[in-house]
Amino acid sequence: xxxxxxxxxxxxxxxxxxxxxxxxxxxxxxxxxxxxxxxxxxxxxxxxxxxxxxxxxxxxxxxxxxxxxxxxxxxxxxxxxxxxxxxxxxxxxxxxxxxxxxxxxxxxxxxxxxxxxxxxxxxxxxxxxxxxxxxxxxxxxxxxxxxxxxxxxxxxxxxxxxxxxxxxx
Amino acid sequence: xxxxxxxxxxxxxxxxxxxxxxxxxxxxxxxxxxxxxxxxxxxxxxxxxxxxxxxxxxxxxxxxxxxxxxxxxxxxxxxxxxxxxxxxxxxxxxxxxxxxxxxxxxxxxxxxxxxxxxxxxxxxxxxxxxxxxxxxxxxxx
Numbered sequence: 619x620x621x622x623x624x625x626x627x628x629x630x631x632x633x634x635x636x637x638x639x640x641x642x643x644x645x646x647x648x649x650x651x652x653x654x655x656x657x658x659x660x661x662x663x664x665x666x667x668x669x670x671x672x673x674x675x676x677x678x679x680x681x682x683x684x685x686x687x688x689x690x691x692x693x694x695x696x697x698x699x700x701x702x703x704x705x706x707x708x709x710x711x712x713x714x715x716x717x718x719x720x721x722x723x724x725x726x727x728x729x730x731x732x733x734x735x736x737x738x739x740x741x742x743x744x745x746x747x748x749x750x751x752x753x754x755x756x757x758x759x760x761x762x763x764x765x766x767x768x769x770x771x772x773x774x775x776x777x778x779x780x781x782x783x784x785x786x787x
Numbered sequence: 788x789x790x791x792x793x794x795x796x797x798x799x800x801x802x803x804x805x806x807x808x809x810x811x812x813x814x815x816x817x818x819x820x821x822x823x824x825x826x827x828x829x830x831x832x833x834x835x836x837x838x839x840x841x842x843x844x845x846x847x848x849x850x851x852x853x854x855x856x857x858x859x860x861x862x863x864x865x866x867x868x869x870x871x872x873x874x875x876x877x878x879x880x881x882x883x884x885x886x887x888x889x890x891x892x893x894x895x896x897x898x899x900x901x902x903x904x905x906x907x908x909x910x911x912x913x914x915x916x917x918x919x920x921x922x923x924x925x926x927x928x
Contacts, residue, residue: 693905718791726796740905745830746912748903751814754807761800 627666627674634662634682639690657767660728664710664721664771669778672711679703697743698736698742705735725768729760814899820877821918822900826863829910833863838898838915841874865909872913884909 638659659682667675683703709731713724733756741749752759817836826834833847841859845851852869853862859874862881868885878898881891884906891906897915904913922928 691866692908694910696840698907711788718789719795720789720792723788723792723795726799729822730799740907743905744905744910744912746827746905746914749905751810751903754803754810757799757803758807761796761803765796 623670627678630662630666631678631681631685633712634659634678635689638682638686642690656763657729657732660706660725660732661767661771661774662739663707663774664725664728664767667710667714667724668721668771668775675710676707679707694743698739701739702732705738706731720768721772722765722768725771726761726764729764729767730757733757733760749756770786780787788840810901814901814916817901818878819898819900819915819917822898822916824872824874824897825914826861826872827912827914828864829866834861836872836874836879837843838874840880841849846908863874863911865906865911868911870902870906870911878915879913880904881906886910895919 641658642658662682663675663679666678680703683696683699687693687699706728708726709727713719713727716720734753737749737753737756741747808816822838823844824836825832826836828847828850830840831847831850833845833850835844835846836842837844841856843854843861845854850864851861852864853860855861861872861874862869863872864870865884869883870881870891871883872879873882874899875896878896880896881894881904884891886906886908891904891909891911894902894904897904897913900915900917902915906912
């Protein structure tokens with residue numbers, strides 16, 4: 619059982635890395651808003667959070683950030699991803715524990731956490747407090763992207779539970 | 788989605804739109820024509836551009852690559868390569884630089900102290916100072 623779980627988590631981690639790189643490289647060209655990111659890799663973190671639990675989801679998030687930074691991004695991108703990732707994970711964990719909210723709200727809060735965490739780190743790195751004034755536009759973009767990733771994650775979790783019960787644990 | 792989800796998303800949207808319009812108003816009201824644009828590289832001011840007429844003042848010669856006073860285009864050092872800044876309409880904008888997502892160019896034109904242009908991968912920031920603030924700084928120093 620443990621090996622199966624480990625294998626599946628490793629596959630999900632690989633998927634999140636690929637989704638992250640695809641989003642950075644390919645999807646960036648489709649929009650005139652380079653700041654706009656769908657957060658596709660967060661779909662995987664949401665799935666792991668709901669299917670496997672907090673500890674595994676946190677491990678997948680941290681490993682994804684570290685591996686993408688080693689493979690593709692630089693030190694600044696690593697710092698931004700880490701701060702955004704930590705805050706996003708904290709909010710997702712918090713809201714996932716409140717039963718009144720579904721995965722869609724959890725995903726939206728994750729997207730907000732990413733935006734706020736990254737802006738805070740950018741303010742710290744550049745020692746420029748004026749960056750805070752970009753926050754509203756990032757918050758506005760977080761809502762549709764968070765809803766999108768939340769809906770996709772919900773659909774995939776349903777499919778996993780129906781079609782692949784062997785992979786559940 | 789449940790009712791609680793819709794309420795939460797509605798609340799987030801309301802706060803975001805409120806903040807967005809507040810910042811837009813603040814930016815529109817705070818535009819200056821007589822201040823300066825300060826160009827910082829790695830936290831150090833390397834160049835300032837007078838917003839009244841585009842006159843540049845070099846602070847760190849080692850990091851200023853080129854100054855074209857006729858075209859009012861200034862090139863400074865960035866971590867990934869040169870960052871090209873143009874003066875236009877009592878404001879500045881970044882017209883060329885090297886970075887993975889070119890966010891810096893997309894930030895557009897600024898002459899508001901509430902809108903700084905940040906080129907994070909290049910560690911370059913352009914911020915606007917009112918003439919009154921510059922005078923106060925001088926007195927304090």
